[in-house]
Amino acid sequence: MSNSAPNKPTFVQMWRRNLQLRLVIITALVSISILSAVGILLVNQVSAGLLEAKQQSALTEATAARLEVQRLLDAADAGLVAPNSTRIVDSVITALAVRAGSPGLYDAIFLSDPDLAGVPERGTKLISEQSIPTDLRAAIRERDRQAWAYSTLIYEGGATAQGLVVGAPVSIPRIGAYELYLLFPLDKEQKSIDLVRQGVAITGVFLLISLLILAWFVTSRVTDPVREAAEIAVQIASGDLDRRMQVHGEDDIARLAGSLNEMASSLQSQIIRLESLSQVQQQFVSDVSHELRTPLTTVRMASEMIYGARADFDPDMARSAELLRNQVDRFDVLLSDLLEMSKIDAGAAPLELSKVNLGKLTEVILSENVQIALDHNTEFNFSTVGDAIVTADQRRISRIVRNLVVNAIGHCDGSAIEIDIAGNESCVSISVRDYGQGIATEDLARVFDRFWRADPARQRTLGGTGLGLSISAEDAALHGGLIDVWGAPGIGAQFVLTLPRTEHGQILQVAIAAGAP
Numbered sequence: 001m002s003n004s005a006p007n008k009p010t011f012v013q014m015w016r017r018n019l020q021l022r023l024v025i026i027t028a029l030v031s032i033s034i035l036s037a038v039g040i041l042l043v044n045q046v047s048a049g050l051l052e053a054k055q056q057s058a059l060t061e062a063t064a065a066r067l068e069v070q071r072l073l074d075a076a077d078a079g080l081v082a083p084n085s086t087r088i089v090d091s092v093i094t095a096l097a098v099r100a101g102s103p104g105l106y107d108a109i110f111l112s113d114p115d116l117a118g119v120p121e122r123g124t125k126l127i128s129e130q131s132i133p134t135d136l137r138a139a140i141r142e143r144d145r146q147a148w149a150y151s152t153l154i155y156e157g158g159a160t161a162q163g164l165v166v167g168a169p170v171s172i173p174r175i176g177a178y179e180l181y182l183l184f185p186l187d188k189e190q191k192s193i194d195l196v197r198q199g200v201a202i203t204g205v206f207l208l209i210s211l212l213i214l215a216w217f218v219t220s221r222v223t224d225p226v227r228e229a230a231e232i233a234v235q236i237a238s239g240d241l242d243r244r245m246q247v248h249g250e251d252d253i254a255r256l257a258g259s260l261n262e263m264a265s266s267l268q269s270q271i272i273r274l275e276s277l278s279q280v281q282q283q284f285v286s287d288v289s290h291e292l293r294t295p296l297t298t299v300r301m302a303s304e305m306i307y308g309a310r311a312d313f314d315p316d317m318a319r320s321a322e323l324l325r326n327q328v329d330r331f332d333v334l335l336s337d338l339l340e341m342s343k344i345d346a347g348a349a350p351l352e353l354s355k356v357n358l359g360k361l362t363e364v365i366l367s368e369n370v371q372i373a374l375d376h377n378t379e380f381n382f383s384t385v386g387d388a389i390v391t392a393d394q395r396r397i398s399r400i401v402r403n404l405v406v407n408a409i410g411h412c413d414g415s416a417i418e419i420d421i422a423g424n425e426s427c428v429s430i431s432v433r434d435y436g437q438g439i440a441t442e443d444l445a446r447v448f449d450r451f452w453r454a455d456p457a458r459q460r461t462l463g464g465t466g467l468g469l470s471i472s473a474e475d476a477a478l479h480g481g482l483i484d485v486w487g488a489p490g491i492g493a494q495f496v497l498t499l500p501r502t503e504h505g506q507i508l509q510v511a512i513a514a515g516a517p
Helices: 011-017 019-076 085-100 134-143 187-237 252-308 315-345 358-368 370-375 394-411 441-446 468-478
Strands: 107-112 147-154 160-172 176-185 353-357 380-385 389-393 417-423 427-434 482-488 492-500
Touching: 011 019, 019 085, 019 147, 019 160, 019 176, 019 187, 085 107, 134 147, 134 160, 134 176, 147 176, 187 252, 252 315, 353 358, 353 394, 358 370, 358 380, 358 394, 358 417, 358 427, 370 394, 389 394, 389 427, 389 492, 394 417, 394 427, 394 468, 394 492, 441 482, 468 482, 468 492
Parallel strands: 380 417
Antiparallel strands: 107 176, 147 160, 160 176, 353 389, 417 427, 427 492, 482 492
């Protein structure tokens, strides 16, 4: 037989069993949700604030630059000679570059109206005209006023950056309409937003770890005592009545520990008292049974003498002699059963194990009770399937089978009794089935109680003591076996004895299950 490592518990099993794990995970999920929402809100607020400030400054700067450009253009038209368009456009871009400073606060693009042909266009820092959204140009031409939009700034060579584009219409005297675009890069704002986002993320992670540590600490203060209480309760239930919890402080956990300790002490005292009473009861039954043996022997001898001389008595005295002997026999059986129960209760019922053929044993018992069955107008239908050999105490197993058979005879009400034997690899089962008065469902749990009868008014025809089934159940348990019972009023009853094949063997599956056919 190979030894396999125990299976590790799955996450679902850990989730169901570990309260602390559930609380920490729930705390983590709630904290992540709250921190994420707060972080996103904070980053959005900071981003909106930075972009709004940048937008206001950019619009102000664009308005001032437009006015300066327009003054420059108007001044260039003051001479007698028509201005050179190329020189004017270059001077505008130069003036804007100087105004932007170094490094440049913005880039500029000076574009002509699409209706103008052959006029120059300029831009700073080799910035591409593709940086200007088409919708923005259309809006400036339609509205003839300043407009702005966020866009991706594209430079010669493929470099890109996010920026704000502000455009406004400009008129060059004697040349025509132009459009002035100032392109403000958002590098600094993006860096600020990234720093805020990074700070919020680091702070959130720090807070989450702190919350998890706090949750673990707080829940451990609650779950550790509860877990300890559960373990101690299991140990107390298993018989270790001296276990107690440590009580610290006066809080709810301390009161729980104190209550558990008081309960354990109360249970311990009650169990000790009940054990003492049980020992006294067992000792009383054992002593009384032994003490009654001697007078019973004397009474038996006297009853046998009277019974032997009954032919010389009148009919009433002769009948009394017969009743006297029958009741002495019954009393003898009752004393034997009481002594057997006291031995079982005291744990002094050793097994004398040997190989037992349950099929042959049952045949012998049935043959011994054939006459009793005929007196009750019944018969046996016996069948056996397969190997029926077990390691058991033959005397005790014979007593179990005999009790089951005699019990069936007494309750079959003239119907046939079926006795079946079957076995499998782990066990052998013997079924005794009658079709008599049956057993009510609510009475099945009490069938093996001592001195219990399903129908107290029913006349005893076989002199039972009320201990037969109880002793049978105890004998089966001593072998590691069991007796299962089924019954229904008016349908009958079935008792199934199942025994493991070997000493200390395990019953993996019964060979015969009790139940209606």
